[in-house]
Amino acid sequence: MKKDLPDNNVEDIAIAVALEKESVESKIWYVYVINLKDVQIENVLITSKGYGEKNGEHVKTSVLRHMIPTIEPGAFALIEPIDEATFGLNNEYWLSYYIGKEIFDKKFIFLPESIVESNFIRLPVLNKPGVMIR
Structure with a gap:
């Protein structure tokens, strides 16, 4: 039952939407998971x-x-490319992972129109412009 599951809080894990390439005709975007933990x-x-x-x-x-x-600690992994046409939607990423025998999970939601240049930061580890949820 749900009440029997441990209440493991997800910390130091991020989902990021990064601007990979930009040209006059188009922009290429990718979604990454970033492990900011030391394990x-x-x-x-x-x-x-x-x-x-x-x-x-x-x-x-x-x-x-x-x-x-x-x-690995301080590393990232590519999840998928993302189309700009979906930026007006809620983009939901449900993440589950293990550390040893303990399971962790968290839902990350990029709200409509949150992936915009005014919200850009320099993404840690990736060193690219984009938007991140921790």
Whole structure:
């Protein structure tokens, strides 16, 4: 049962949307998971989906699932490319991982129009411009 699960808080893990390349015609964006911990995380599972309203209609994207065997301390891993057309939606990333035999999980949600230049920072570890949720 849910009450039997440990209450493990996710700390020092981030999901980031980074601007990879920019040209006159287009921008290329990628989503990363960043391990800011000083320990390795293992069996990293991530589901991603987009949902919300566009032009007055309810819109949902496909649910994608990703598995990353390990992410070393102070390292990052690519989750997926992301299309600018979804920036007007809620972009949700549900992350689960293990440290030893303990499981951790957290939902990260980029709200509509939050992935904009005025919210950019220099992403740690990646050293690229983008938006990050910790």
